[in-house]
Amino acid sequence: MHKDTDCGQPRRADADAGKEITVAGWVHRRRDHGNLIFIDLRDRTGLLQVVFNPEVSSDAHHLAESLRSEWVVKVTGKVARRIQGAENPNLATGEIELVASELTVLNQSLTPPFEVDEHINVSEDMRLQYRYIDLRRQKMQDLLKMRHNVTRIMWDELTDKGFTQVETPILIKSTPEGARDYVVPSRVHPGEFYALPQSPQQLKQILMVSGIERYFQIARCFRDEDLRADRQPEHTQLDLEMSFVHQKDVTDVVEHLYARIMREVRPEVKVPAPFTRLSYEEAMTRFGTDKPDMRLGMELATLTEAAARSEARVFQSIAADGGSIRGIAVPGCAGYGRRQTDELIDIAKRHGAQGLVFIAIDESAESIETMTEEQARGPLNKFMSVDIIRDIARQTGAKPGDLILMVAGAEKMVNRVLSELRLEMGRRLEIADPNEFSFAWVTDFPLFEWDGDSKHWTPAHHVFSAPKTEHIDILESDPGAVHADLFDLVCNGWELGSGSIRIHNPELQRRIFGVIGYTEEQVADRFGHLLRAFQYGAPPHGGMGLGLDRLVALIAGESSIREVIAFPKTQSASDPMFEAPSKISDEQLAELHIAVITDDE
RNA sequence: GGCCCCGUGGUGUAGUGGCCUAACACGCCUCCCUGUCAAGGAGGAGACCGGCAGUUCGAAUCUGCUCGGGGUCGCCA
Known part of the structure; x- marks a missing residue:
C-alpha cells in the first residue's frame, strides 16, 4: 500500500x-x-x-x-x-x-473544470461530462455508499429468509409488449437479434418452475422509452419471486425488508408501521391516484350530489351526463388572489379540466355551521345556497380560512386534476414532513384496462398476473370487472414497485392471452417457452419488482434518480462522458450483417 | 412527437437594441505572508456571448432554423 x-x-x-x-x-x-x-x-x-x-x-x-x-x-x-x-x-x-x-x-492533475466542493453550483451537464470529478464530492460518495448499504441489506435480509440470488441473462428474446426493446444483433445468426430484458419476469417465473422457491436479484432492466427525472433507459430493480405464497406472504417479506432498510440507513426518520394498506378503489376515491402521498391530507370528496342541487348549469349538466364533481379543501388559502387562482386554473387545464371552481371560506366565519353567505366567496356562489356550500364544506372537511377547489367532468379526469392540484398545494404549503416516509400498499388493481386506441383490453400491469379466483368466471364476459392479486408499494407519492400473484396454470394463461387478443401464433412465438414450462409442475407463485434507483433517491431526498446512479444518461439517452451511443465501424457492421439506413431530410 | 425553460471567460451568474472595447463571484497565474482551514493582501491572464441564417444604420439582446441540457404530456407490459 x-x-x-x-x-x-x-x-x-x-x-x-x-x-x-x-x-x-x-x-x-x-x-x-x-x-x-x-x-x-x-x-x-x-x-x-x-x-x-x-x-x-x-x-x-x-x-x-x-x-x-x-x-x-x-x-x-x-x-x-x-x-x-x-x-x-x-x-x-x-x-x-x-x-x-x-x-x-x-x-499531477489539470486544473479541474469545477471545484470538488459541496457549496459550488455546476450544471448537471458539466457534472456528467466530468463524472469522475463530480463523484469525488463528499455528497456523491455518500450517495453511492448509501446505495451500497441498501443493496447490502437486501442481500443480508433475503439470504436470512432463504432466498437465493440467481443471475439471469442480459441477452434474451424480444417479446414486443409494453416498452420498446433494446436490441443486440447476432453475429452468428445473421438477421437475428437478442433483446435486453425489460425485466427478468419470465426468467424468474421459470426459476419457480425449477424449484428455487425463493429467488432474488439486483437486476438491470432496459427500456427504450423517453427519460424523466425518475426514469432511465437502464434502471436497477430488486426483483424477487416466491413459490407457494399468497399476496400477504410477499408483502410481509418486502415490508420487513424496507422497514429494516429505513431503520438502518435513515434511523432518524419516521416510518409509520405497519405500512398502510388500501385498495386501488380506495386510493382513487381518497386521493385520485394510485400512488398517493398520504402525508398531505386534503383528501378528495365527492360533491356530485350537493353540487347538482345548485342552480349552476355546469354542475347540473355534468351530473346529468354521469360525470363526477369532486373537490378538496386547501388549508389557509381563502385569501388567494386572482393571480394565484389563475395559476391553479392553468394546472387544472393542463391536465384536462375545463375549469376550476373556487369557494373561499372567510377566516372571519366562526364555523362552517354558522357562516353567512358573505363569508363564502366564489364565482359560482350566486348559484348555490348557503346550505349547499355548507354541505360542500363539510364533505371536503373545509374550515374557516380554507379554499375549496372543485373540478367537474369525467371521473378519471377529475381525479387526475385534483390529484395534481393536491400535490401542487402540498408543495406550496410545504405540508409534507420531509422526515416522514409514509409507505403504503395499494392492492386489488383491476387486471385489465381498456385501450381506446387499439380497441383492446390491455393488462394493467403485465400479462402474468392472476385474476382473483372469484373473477375467473367473468374473464371473457366482463374483463373490466376482473380484479387481481396485484399490488403496488408506494411512498410519499413515489411508485416504488409492483407485484402480483402470478398465473401458474397454462390454460388460464392462455385465456388471458385470449382476452388481450393475441393470436395462437403470437402466443406460441412469444410465450411458448413459458407455457411449456408451466406444463411440467409449476408451483403457485408470486413476487415483486422494486425500483432500486427510486428507493435510494427517495431515501436520500433527491428528486432525480440520476443523483444516485454513478453514470446516468441524459434526457436524450446519451452518456456525455463516453459520448455514447456512437457510430461503429463498417467492419463491425459488415460482421453483424447490418446496413444502416440514413434518414434524408 | 407536443408544450415549457435554459445555453455569455475554466465554473456559476449579470447584462434583454447603441452606455458592452461585455460586468461580478469563484477558480487560474505571479508576487507577499509561520496558524490558516470556502485563509488573507497586491497584481495579472482569460469569453465576441452554443451554431447557422436573417431583421436593423447598429444584435449577447429581436426573428427563423439548428445543436445541446433540463422539466413535463404522450410513451413507460
Missing part, C-alpha cells in the same frame, strides 16, 4: 499524537502562508490537514509550494495536536494535523 492510514482515521489528539503515519490522497485545498503551507488532504474517509514547515523538512516544504488542486500525493509525517486555538471543529480530524516530513507527488 502507498499508505498505512486513511485521512479520516486519526481523530483524537490524546490517542494519535506522536504517531508516524503515511497517508495518500488528493490535494483538496492548499493554503500557502509563505513559510507555512497547509494542505487539506482528501481520501474516501475524509479530510486531514497536513502542515509543511521548512524547519521540519525544507525539501517537503519546497515541493509543497508546487502542489495544486487534485494532485495525488503521499505524505509521511507525525500526527500532532494542533496549537491552541487552531482546532477546526468542522472537521472530524480538526483536533490534530499531520506535520509532514516527506512528500511524494504520485500524479
